[in-house]
Amino acid sequence: MDDTDKLRAPGSEPIRVVIADDHPIWISGVRADLGADFLVVGEAADAAAAIAAIDEHAPDLVLCDLQMPEGGGLRVATERGATTNIVVLTVSEAERDVLAAVAAGAVGYLTKSTPSRELRDALRRAAKGEPVFSASLAALVLSEFRRLKRSDGPQGGLTEREREVLSHVARGRSYREIGEELFISAKTVENHTRNILAKLRLTKKQELMRYALDHGIE
Amino acid sequence: MTDNASLDRGMTRGLVVFRALTLGWAWVGLVLERSHLTRPALAIAALSAAGIWTFVVTGAGFSGRDDRTRLRLAIVEVALAGALLAGEPLVYTAERSQSLAWAWPAAGIIAMAITAGPVWATGSALSLSLASVAGESWLRSELQWTTASASKSALLILAAVAAARVAGLLREAGREISTARAREEVGRVLHDGVLQTLAVIQRRSDDPELRRLARDQEQELRTYLFEAPRSPEALPVHLRLAIAAVSRRYGVEIIAVLADDLPPGSPAMVDALAGAMTEALNNAAKHAQAGHISVYAEPIDEGSGVYCSIRDDGIGFEAGAQVAGRGIMDSIERRMAEIGGVATVTSRPGHGTEVQLWTIPTS
Numbered sequence: 001m002d003d004t005d006k007l008r009a010p011g012s013e014p015i016r017v018v019i020a021d022d023h024p025i026w027i028s029g030v031r032a033d034l035g036a037d038f039l040v041v042g043e044a045a046d047a048a049a050a051i052a053a054i055d056e057h058a059p060d061l062v063l064c065d066l067q068m069p070e071g072g073g074l075r076v077a078t079e080r081g082a083t084t085n086i087v088v089l090t091v092s093e094a095e096r097d098v099l100a101a102v103a104a105g106a107v108g109y110l111t112k113s114t115p116s117r118e119l120r121d122a123l124r125r126a127a128k129g130e131p132v133f134s135a136s137l138a139a140l141v142l143s144e145f146r147r148l149k150r151s152d153g154p155q156g157g158l159t160e161r162e163r164e165v166l167s168h169v170a171r172g173r174s175y176r177e178i179g180e181e182l183f184i185s186a187k188t189v190e191n192h193t194r195n196i197l198a199k200l201r202l203t204k205k206q207e208l209m210r211y212a213l214d215h216g217i218e
Numbered sequence: 219m220t221d222n223a224s225l226d227r228g229m230t231r232g233l234v235v236f237r238a239l240t241l242g243w244a245w246v247g248l249v250l251e252r253s254h255l256t257r258p259a260l261a262i263a264a265l266s267a268a269g270i271w272t273f274v275v276t277g278a279g280f281s282g283r284d285d286r287t288r289l290r291l292a293i294v295e296v297a298l299a300g301a302l303l304a305g306e307p308l309v310y311t312a313e314r315s316q317s318l319a320w321a322w323p324a325a326g327i328i329a330m331a332i333t334a335g336p337v338w339a340t341g342s343a344l345s346l347s348l349a350s351v352a353g354e355s356w357l358r359s360e361l362q363w364t365t366a367s368a369s370k371s372a373l374l375i376l377a378a379v380a381a382a383r384v385a386g387l388l389r390e391a392g393r394e395i396s397t398a399r400a401r402e403e404v405g406r407v408l409h410d411g412v413l414q415t416l417a418v419i420q421r422r423s424d425d426p427e428l429r430r431l432a433r434d435q436e437q438e439l440r441t442y443l444f445e446a447p448r449s450p451e452a453l454p455v456h457l458r459l460a461i462a463a464v465s466r467r468y469g470v471e472i473i474a475v476l477a478d479d480l481p482p483g484s485p486a487m488v489d490a491l492a493g494a495m496t497e498a499l500n501n502a503a504k505h506a507q508a509g510h511i512s513v514y515a516e517p518i519d520e521g522s523g524v525y526c527s528i529r530d531d532g533i534g535f536e537a538g539a540q541v542a543g544r545g546i547m548d549s550i551e552r553r554m555a556e557i558g559g560v561a562t563v564t565s566r567p568g569h570g571t572e573v574q575l576w577t578i579p580t581s
Contacts (some may be wrong), residue, residue: 026417091413135473135475135512139477145479170474170514172512172514
């Protein structure tokens with residue numbers, strides 16, 4: 001992930017960020033962490049305020065707590081995920097709501113204990129719309145597809161290669177390391193993660209539709 | 219506390235209904251058996267006393283009182299029931315086919331069961347049985363210990379035991395519910411406040427010792443809040459505890475990602491996996507000079523087994539080389555073999571080391 005440090009050419013525009021979290025202490029902490037590459041243009045303490053801030057500032061990136069009043073990160077991802085790069089942050093790594101948020105359109109999810117440098121690297125990539133596939137997200141997606149397989153849910157499981165990539169991410173490897181291991185480029189690894197996210201979104205959508213049909217909801 | 223108060227209120231309200239219904243039937247019985255009455259006025263007075271009592275305890279808000287008041291109320295009720303049973307000869311001839319108070323005395327026993335537990339309730343039931351036998355004997359001028367009186371005693375004792383048991387179970391359930399609610403509430407508060415603060419400390423502190431401390435505390439808190447109460451014996455808890463122990467011992471940061479659908483695991487499996495993982499982590503922390511150590515665990519083969527990876531980005535070693543910790547690898551393999559599992563180690567100089575564990579044979 002070190003290679004992403006090169007991405008910012010001297011004098012380039014900072015990444016414009018909106019931070020949404022109902023804990024002021026966290027906002028001030030992450031502000032200090034982001035450093036000069038990022039410019040915090042807006043802050044919000046709930047989902048509605050976050051959406052308003054996104055509409056007002058059109059940021060490059062939104063950092064959004066999963067658990068906030070008025071719908072939390074899930075609502076922000078659902079309503080603005082299609083047009084904005086949203087990264088969901090949580091304090092614990094095993095919250096299933098995260099999957100819904102990512103499926104709804106967030107580009108990724110990180111735990112709040114992610115070390116500063118890794119956080120900055122991940123956010124730089126997220127600002128360009130690249131999926132932020134942390135080890136915890138990989139583990140959640142893997143278990144989600146296991147669950148779908150068991151429950152005979154929507155079709156469209158992962159390919160063996162995709163599963164392999166995810167398993168490496170879950171075990172804590174970077175895209176570059178995974179590429180070396182599998183004899184493919186880091187770019188190809190990233191493409192796999194994009195495809196995996198697309199599949200996750202599709203299966204979630206199918207699941208919702210199936211649920212709606214089963215329950216007679218129009 | 220509030221849950222138990224509302225449970226008690228529920229039981230008491232049920233008892234009020236029971237008193238009213240039994241008393242209603244006692245009045246009907248009185249009308250039907252009026253030809254056998256010797257002192258109708260006294261009988262009416264007695265049943266009226268029971269009726270007034272029913273109003274008194276209902277109005278007194280039985281459940282709102284402290285335990286001692288409630289016990290006194292229950293004693294008075296049992297005494298009143300005893301008087302009605304023993305005093306029967308004063309109002310009826312032996313030919314009557316329904317007793318004066320009918321099933322109303324059982325209300326006192328149930329009240330006693332709710333208030334004071336099975337011993338007091340059974341004692342009350344025995345006293346009322348004796349009162350009933352005494353009344354019957356007095357009426358017939360000889361000691362009466364008939365099948366009818368025996369079965370009546372049995373019923374009263376049964377009511378006492380059953381009511382005490384149900385009340386006890388309900389209270390226990392109430393306690394469990396309020397404990398769970400309290401834990402949820404504590405969890406929410408800690409989640410919102412303490413966990414967030416610990417996360418900020420980990421992010422902002424330049425002191426590695428402080429960061430480690432915050433991380434450990436966060437892990438422990440999370441284990442306690444989200445996993446321990448559900449299944450204290452479960453595999454994820456043991457793995458987290460093992461990870462936290464190594465992290466503390468060597469002052470290293472270990473990133474643990476455990477799938478949320480891990481099986482609970484048999485004790486042997488939990489022992490083997492947690493033991494093998496601890497050894498692999500110890501090895502990484504001691505010899506690898508790693509910047510990062512990460513653990514990943516997921517179920518395999520429909521949850522019949524578990525796969526686990528312990529990885530570091532340290533110095534690694536040449537395949538087949540005699541390295542420090544080789545003996546540990548043998549011990550890891552032995553542990554996994556004992557439960558029919560497999561362990562492998564992959565390493566290259568400069569590319570870290572990965573120990574992989576499977577609790578079942580891999581295909």
